[in-house]
Amino acid sequence: MIYMKILVVGSGGREHAIAKALAHSPTTELYAVMTRKNPGIAELAKGILICPETDIHAVAGFCREKNISYAFIGPEAPLEAGIVDILSESGVRCVGPSMMAARIETDKSFCRSLMCKYNIPGLPQYHIFHTGHEAEKFLRSSEDEYAIKPAGLTGGKGVRIMGEHLTREEAYTYVRNLSGDMVIEELLVGEEFTLQAFVDGIHLVPMPLVQDHKRAYEGDIGPNTGGMGAYTLPDHRFPFVTGEDYEKALTIMKQAISALASEGTPYLGILYGQFMNTARGPMVIEFNARFGDPEAMNVLSILKTDLTEIVRAVTSQSLDTMNIEFEHKATVCKYLVPEGYPDNPVSGQPIREGTGSSALCYYASVFRDGDHLVSQSSRTLAYVGIGDTLESAEKTAEEAASSVTGPVRHRRDIGTAGLLEKRIRHMQAIR
Numbered sequence: 001m002i003y004m005k006i007l008v009v010g011s012g013g014r015e016h017a018i019a020k021a022l023a024h025s026p027t028t029e030l031y032a033v034m035t036r037k038n039p040g041i042a043e044l045a046k047g048i049l050i051c052p053e054t055d056i057h058a059v060a061g062f063c064r065e066k067n068i069s070y071a072f073i074g075p076e077a078p079l080e081a082g083i084v085d086i087l088s089e090s091g092v093r094c095v096g097p098s099m100m101a102a103r104i105e106t107d108k109s110f111c112r113s114l115m116c117k118y119n120i121p122g123l124p125q126y127h128i129f130h131t132g133h134e135a136e137k138f139l140r141s142s143e144d145e146y147a148i149k150p151a152g153l154t155g156g157k158g159v160r161i162m163g164e165h166l167t168r169e170e171a172y173t174y175v176r177n178l179s180g181d182m183v184i185e186e187l188l189v190g191e192e193f194t195l196q197a198f199v200d201g202i203h204l205v206p207m208p209l210v211q212d213h214k215r216a217y218e219g220d221i222g223p224n225t226g227g228m229g230a231y232t233l234p235d236h237r238f239p240f241v242t243g244e245d246y247e248k249a250l251t252i253m254k255q256a257i258s259a260l261a262s263e264g265t266p267y268l269g270i271l272y273g274q275f276m277n278t279a280r281g282p283m284v285i286e287f288n289a290r291f292g293d294p295e296a297m298n299v300l301s302i303l304k305t306d307l308t309e310i311v312r313a314v315t316s317q318s319l320d321t322m323n324i325e326f327e328h329k330a331t332v333c334k335y336l337v338p339e340g341y342p343d344n345p346v347s348g349q350p351i352r353e354g355t356g357s358s359a360l361c362y363y364a365s366v367f368r369d370g371d372h373l374v375s376q377s378s379r380t381l382a383y384v385g386i387g388d389t390l391e392s393a394e395k396t397a398e399e400a401a402s403s404v405t406g407p408v409r410h411r412r413d414i415g416t417a418g419l420l421e422k423r424i425r426h427m428q429a430i431r
């Protein structure tokens with residue numbers, strides 16, 4: 001048997017899901033580079049390197065030492081640092097874009113300018129400013145409210161919505177104190193959904209639609225987080241996204257890929273499109289150059305096709321020859337987060353999983369210490385329930401999540417009929 005040595009870069013729940021899907025293949029020999037030792041990934045990997053994921057030269061050295069020929073990059077930070085450029089130079093084929101192509105996520109002003117240059121639909125009205133002073137002058141001259149976004153990476157915590165997070169005066173102060181470029185754009189009103197796709201530079205294969213829950217508390221209140229949980233439906237669509245909306249979103253993603261190819265920076269890897277479905281149809285909130293976390297856990301848990309085969313196809317521009325399939329099941333993912341997360345998380349506390357659940361478990365920011373886990377300051381572990389209906393998937397995930405003991409909490413409302421109904425009614429009111 002010819003083994004394929006594949007490296008997974010990253011230490012969260014998303015990377016545990018990627019590692020698990022890759023390890024499923026009997027021909028995969030898995031390696032991992034992680035900032036901290038994720039117990040789930042460590043269990044699956046033949047060899048691991050603990051180092052910052054942005055230390056791209058150390059990662060390249062590890063690949064040479066272990067003779068690794070493929071790499072799957074989980075988070076955005078190493079992409080921004082140029083991990084794919086460095087690994088490609090030493091012959092490692094990567095699922096993940098080059099530093100230049102990753103700017104579609106890492107530089108929001110690049111993303112908006114690209115959409116504008118190539119006339120890609122779904123572009124909100126936007127303005128790019130190089131100084132806080134110019135931005136403040138603009139805001140003071142307008143009566144409207146805007147979304148304010150630092151152009152660079154902020155770990156999902158830099159965007160501020162006027163009228164929601166900030167008063168006008170606070171908005172002036174916020175932009176005045178921002179350094180670097182910023183994008184100020186029209187406020188979009190609607191329902192958000194995520195479309196992720198495998199991309200090989202030319203071809204794009206979409207995955208089931210997912211909806212994440214950014215807010216820390218039930219009923220979508222509280223501060224923004226990395227994502228508290230997400231769900232998918234058996235038909236891989238949402239009732240608040242029409243067939244026409246879906247086709248428009250998919251076309252936008254394809255146009256973004258061909259725009260990057262025309263720029264001489266072809267895109268390989270996972271493209272994540274965050275859309276706001278509005279009265280005008282889907283508008284682009286942002287693109288990410290990687291899987292979402294938790295969204296990866298939803299879709300990879302029902303991926304029927306061998307992920308290792310997909311890695312081969314992505315890195316050899318042959319996605320068009322593959323038939324990639326997902327089970328027609330609902331999934332509900334719920335993250336357990338430390339009490340006080342995200343503002344004042346308690347960490348270093350023992351947590352114990354319940355027993356007897358059929359939910360899939362993915363580890364994130366936890367250590368294993370003997371028979372229990374020890375929390376850190378970020379999202380700790382996630383459960384994914386799978387079912388023929390949203391209701392049964394939710395029940396499975398909820399039972400597992402509520403069986404965990406220790407100072408952690410989760411959102412009980414994710415994947416419930418009540419929340420889905422609210423989204424549908426909201427969209428009806430907007431249309």
Ligand code: AMP
Nearest residue numbers: 124147156159185186187188274285286
């Ligand atoms: P981002 O970090 O770009 O994903 O933005 C974080 C969140 O801010 C998104 O998930 C949206 O809920 C919200 N957001 C971003 N841009 C806009 C916009 N133009 N209008 C309304 N909400 C937005």
Ligand code: GLY
Nearest residue numbers: 226227292293294
């Ligand atoms: N869950 C949102 C993200 O990964 O960006």
